[in-house]
Amino acid sequence: MNDQMPLDVGLRDHASFGNFHVGPHAQLVAALQQTATAQGDRYVYLSGGAHHGKSHLLQACAHLAEQTGLRHMYLALSTTELNPGVLADIEQFNLLCIDQIEVIAGHSDWEEAVFDLFNRIHENNGHLIIAGCRRPTDIGITLADLSSRLSSGALYQLRELNDTDKRLALQLRAHRRGLVLPDDTAEYLLRRCPRDTAYLFALLGRLDTAALVSQRRLTIPFIKTVLVDPAGQ
Secondary structure, rough: OOOHHHHHOOOOOOOOHHHHHOOOOHHHHHHHHHHHHOOOEEEEEEOOOOOOOOOHHHHHHHHHHHHOOOOOOEEOOOOOOOOOHHHHHHOOEEEEEEHHHHHHOOOOOHHHHHHHHHHHHHHHOEEEEEEEEHHHHHHOOOOHHHHHHHHEEEEEOOOOOHHHHHHHHHHHHHHHHOOOOOOHHHHHHHHHHHOOHHHHHHHHHHHHHHHHHHHOOOOOOOOOHHHHHOOOO
């Protein structure tokens, strides 16, 4: 098998630790970085709600492993064409990042395949990071041995950011794009727009494009025009 399987094509270039506002998650991020470089816990489980950053962090781990020269694979279980056979022989990778584990809950063939993968990774001295929407005992796994194995590692939970951290996260994303997002402009976005970070980050991309076309800075008056007119004219 190649060092990077085709399933890794879902990795987003911007999904890096440098593009993630740590906020209250310093211990969690440090632990993931250690595991991603094969220096920390052999197995980490990451839980959190939608748009809390689980997929971003798992993909950041895969990118970090690549930079370190480790063989890695990122696998999102919600990919519709997958079947349990995709887990065959992947224990050879130094790092496996498995996203959306809750998708397999109640599917006996998948649950048995993941449990078997755990054993093979352990025998191969590999490192594994799994993410799910809730804690392992709360996602509906029916195979008792797998539920126990999922709970056996270092467990971390991503919390929703407060408004201050959302502002800082927006400003970090803007800075990485080469933009300046003043405090008052960021706070305006938080007051006037849906507050989940996925929406806000997507809006920032739209603002970036509009600002480039219009040669404008991210001021409140300019943002008002973009929110009314998607072309930002």
